[in-house]
Amino acid sequence: MSQLSFFDDNESLRFPENLLEYYPQFLDTGAALALMNELIATAPWKQTTLTIHDKVLLTPRLTAWYGDAKQSYRLSEKQLDAAPWTPALSALREKVEAFTHLHFNSVLLNYYRDGNDSVAWHSDNEKELGQHPHIASLSLGQARSFDFRHKKDHQQKYSLKLGNGSLLIMKGDLQQHWEHRIPKSARPLQPRINLTFRIIY
Numbered sequence: 025m026s027q028l029s030f031f032d033d034n035e036s037l038r039f040p041e042n043l044l045e046y047y048p049q050f051l052d053t054g055a056a057l058a059l060m061n062e063l064i065a066t067a068p069w070k071q072t073t074l075t076i077h078d079k080v081l082l083t084p085r086l087t088a089w090y091g092d093a094k095q096s097y098r099l100s101e102k103q104l105d106a107a108p109w110t111p112a113l114s115a116l117r118e119k120v121e122a123f124t125h126l127h128f129n130s131v132l133l134n135y136y137r138d139g140n141d142s143v144a145w146h147s148d149n150e151k152e153l154g155q156h157p158h159i160a161s162l163s164l165g166q167a168r169s170f171d172f173r174h175k176k177d178h179q180q181k182y183s184l185k186l187g188n189g190s191l192l193i194m195k196g197d198l199q200q201h202w203e204h205r206i207p208k209s210a211r212p213l214q215p216r217i218n219l220t221f222r223i224i225y
């Protein structure tokens with residue numbers, strides 16, 4: 025499978041390949057859109073809350089969580105119960121595992137309904153994920169910008185468009201030294217679902 029290069033004419037714009045791999049066509053267009061529509065209709069979507077400066081706000085996206093039995097995981101201080109794998113998500117997990125040679129025991133789904141939905145700067149560095157987690161991130165539907173920046177030097181900043189059917193592998197020191205986000209868009213955008221396959225210890 026072809027991997028998109030992070031090389032640019034300007035050598036300094038090159039993102040370290042030991043931290044990210046991007047495969048634009050992991051799923052074909054039709055399969056990716058069909059899966060998105062199935063997930064929109066069937067996943068146990070929840071909108072959680074977050075507290076900023078003593079204000080309780082709704083998280084600007086919907087989430088759902090699937091995993092092996094007895095899998096529990098603290099996400100943003102919230103204990104989420106993992107739903108059992110569905111046939112479609114089991115098949116997808118097998119495809120991701122065959123490609124990455126990793127075994128994932130859970131998947132977090134994010135549903136961005138339109139350009140107002142987003143995820144703020146963060147890193148996935150919960151201790152349950154281990155020191156240098158491999159996270160396989162599959163995107164369905166609307167292409168969205170994925171920004172990342174160095175935690176100690178925000179000038180070191182990159183952006184990548186995550187297209188329909190693409191697979192992004194996050195690995196190495198990425199969660200330790202970098203943070204990422206999906207920004208809001210002023211333009212009207214179609215729905216997008218992102219699935220992050222994770223290994224919870």
Ligand SMILES: O=C(O)CCC(=O)C(=O)O
Nearest residue numbers: 132134143148206218220
């Ligand atoms: O939607 C995405 O591509 C990223 C989601 C994300 O960063 C997360 O779930 O931790």
Ligand SMILES: [Fe+2]
Nearest residue numbers: 146147148204
């Ligand atoms: Fe993340």
